[in-house]
Amino acid sequence: xxxxxxxxxxxxxxxEETLQSIxxxxxxxxxxxxxxxxxxxxxxxxxxxxxxxxxxxxxxxRSKDKATNVLSFPAFDVAPxxxxxxxxxxxxxxxxxxxxEATLEEKQFEHHLTHxxxxxxxHLLGYDHETDEDAEEMEAIERRALxxxxxxxPYG
Numbered sequence: 404x405x406x407x408x409x410x411x412x413x414x415x416x417x418x419e420e421t422l423q424s425i426x427x428x429x430x431x432x433x434x435x436x437x438x439x440x441x442x443x444x445x446x447x448x449x450x451x452x453x454x455x456x457x458x459x460x461x462x463x464x465r466s467k468d469k470a471t472n473v474l475s476f477p478a479f480d481v482a483p484x485x486x487x488x489x490x491x492x493x494x495x496x497x498x499x500x501x502x503x504e505a506t507l508e509e510k511q512f513e514h515h516l517t518h519x520x521x522x523x524x525x526h527l528l529g530y531d532h533e534t535d536e537d538a539e540e541m542e543a544i545e546r547r548a549l550x551x552x553x554x555x556x557p558y559g
Contacts, residue, residue, distance in 0.1 A: 405430050406446045413453040414498030417513075422451060425513060429520035432548040437528070445487045447527070449520070450495040457497035472500045473519040475526035482529040494523035510557070514549075518557045521548050 407426050409419055416422060426449050434440070454470035462468045464476070474495045479488040496519060505515040525541055532538035546556050 404444060406444055408448045411451045413456060416451045416498055425517055426520055428552055429517045430524055432551040433521045433524050436544055436548040445489055445491050447491045448493040452497060454497050454499040457495055470497055470500050472497055473523045475523040477527045491527045514554045517554060518549055521545050
């Protein structure tokens, strides 16, 4: 089983039990889509925070002085298909940005959050969207993982 550690630092987030459920469902769907078993019990950390905190992280780590919806910090350098390391890394999510995006895009908050957990997890597993080809591959995995949860295409 995947061991998910949740930390709510700031923001108007749902109850921790709800966040745990969303995170587990997102991870299970992503792993199922990738055909990855989690018998080895890797760890995943999710930090639920606000825009000022994620903006500071985005500036420090990516030299971008603005808030963003999700940041991923892999614990180990892995490529798609590599064996899972014991610790996958950290996914940091910003409540205000996610909430405003969900409203603007007319999506349920929980569905948008689930998508961003899947997206962040794929980054921890070595996927990225730096090239068009990589973006197409990553987005296709996201679509299929979310479809497993009856969540519509986030890019549609």
